Amino acid sequence: MATLKDIAQKCGVSTATVSYVVNNSPRQVLPATREKVLKAVAELGYQPNAYARALKGFRTQVIGVVFPHVTVPLTNVYFGPVLEGIVAQATERRMATMLLTGFTWEETEQGAEREFSGICDGFLLIAPRRDSQFASDLAKSGVPLVSVGTQVAEPGVSSIDSDNRTGGRLATEHLLALGHRRIAMILTGEDVSPSNSGKPVKHNWSALERQHGYWDALRAWGMEPDPNLTATIWHDPVASRSSARRLLNQRPTAVFGCNDGAAYRTVEVCRESGIRVPEDLSVIGFDDIANAASFDPPLTTIRQPIFEIGANAVEMLCAQIEGRAQEVEHRLMPVELIQRRSTAHI
């Protein structure tokens, strides 16, 4: 690899002069000299060393995306489009995206901090939950940081998410307007398998927000949420099914799944039990993932702008990186009811 020095030697000038030419510095450089240097640069295929530059405090043009690989694989219906949005927006700004991940959340945080903290101009945190040591550390050291999909506990960390609470309300109001009164909700969470039954369930932040919206709607219609009409499912398919079945035994007339996957699994359980959707039970989801429209029946759901969330996250992060001083911001992206055929009048 050719260095500044090589160019300088070849041209018989100092490295400073070469640097001025290469960086288009406002310094005066004789046109003849500039010419000579540019020629040598082209000939030797010189590329400035990114590390040396970064050492002098330049931006590296790299965004770190921190996420746990196990719970949120890339092909995930949520994470995939978010990453698409991130990469598209980063590309637009000529930045690269670095994926920082581990097989558990703890490993992810440690790895990101230990190995790569110096390399990125800023970080996007796709944390499944509110508590994050990494977020606290970064926030304290003033490194630009935006949390995606979760408002982390650490104050002072900006975040972006869809307006889950409004979405939860919209979904529930839709069911209420269709005449439903016994409306159940299915949450998702972690570590709730039977083997772990003692410990408290750790729900995803977004699921809890959506539940708040669900409660809001019920209360606005003068109803109090019935704890028996809420169930949690998780990655274990067997346990999830039995949990769903238990819920259906409570005879709800409608189910609000906190995401399309949960809704779809409910539909599957219904099919096995001979419950028709939407005739016997209305089901509404959340997300409007790519194939929600081709479900059988096509799924009524709340659409959230997943791609735009990723793009906005990059935009917010760049604002921080470039020091366009900002208050802490919790940006909420609008959601929208998409009516299809899995919900019907009672």
Next chain:
Amino acid sequence: MATLKDIAQKCGVSTATVSYVVNNSPRQVLPATREKVLKAVAELGYQPNAYARALKGFRTQVIGVVFPHVTVPLTNVYFGPVLEGIVAQATERRMATMLLTGFTWEETEQGAEREFSGICDGFLLIAPRRDSQFASDLAKSGVPLVSVGTQVAEPGVSSIDSDNRTGGRLATEHLLALGHRRIAMILTGEDVSPSNSGKPVKHNWSALERQHGYWDALRAWGMEPDPNLTATIWHDPVASRSSARRLLNQRPTAVFGCNDGAAYRTVEVCRESGIRVPEDLSVIGFDDIANAASFDPPLTTIRQPIFEIGANAVEMLCAQIEGRAQEVEHRLMPVELIQRRSTAHI
């Protein structure tokens, strides 16, 4: 951010000593000194500056994945799992994955080279075609590089791919064994829209390899490929459909789609034209993407181990990076016929 110097000052030792402790150098360091340094490191939350280290020739533990964003979006059925495999294997090796992309292939190559060439220990190239300036440049400068899914034209560049030619043969033999004789093939390519009709079609490397396998099988059965039984489709859905229709007018009894998407689109065109699959026409795909089994009808296809391709690519790249000297290697991953219901005896 705390630096080596800060630690050194706090402990009243030189930076060299701190460096030795931090790096567990074989140098002798008094246990008391070591203790003192480690304590300061913990207290100040010191992290070595990755750039300074890299400048001294250390590995950065970053793999660059170079791909054009437009043609191969992340949620793509092929690219998604490949990237999964890459990230999983990289994570296993405590490396990070940097996504280097642009909106066109040219932009991608320029960007990767211009901005980030110094940052990565090596590169994975997911090039859609054989000719790549970037690959040539990297190969010449000796930067570790593995091409994924394409054998680039530049000699000396290792590659990994599934055994497309064997797969093409397997698919065709399957159809021949079912009694089919008029077997059509659908390729995919770029820049073949009507507005671009003058220029030659640029087919994907993998599609062409599969076509070779198709020819191999036909010839082994004493048949000469009929050019009228080959069509190309591309991103433009309208033009693609008319191309598929033209092909069907040639009355094949079976169609080999060079990937599952192509096969599926053929099935759709058949449905519109009242052609039943597999009764009137057998259709076989390639890839075995995640939902090939839930197609209607479930798609017979050639499975390629997409995830493992990504993982193997990282392994090959790391071998290069670590100097475990290798010949140039073109690794071919095994493929497998998956029989489902879209193909039938004539």
Next chain:
DNA sequence: ATGTAGAATTTAATCGATTAAATGGCAACC
């Protein structure tokens, strides 16, 4: 007391850039 081996630590060069400050050269003006 002196010399010396070996352990512990420090000094200083280095990686490849950037950039403030110093320098050199040249023309214009009194």
Next chain:
DNA sequence: GGTTGCCATTTAATCGATTAAATTCTACAT
């Protein structure tokens, strides 16, 4: 001729690490 001022260029410090070489210190034998 000598001074001034400006332009072009170079010198040298700097970023934060690593590490060969130099140095200091300790302990022990003679």
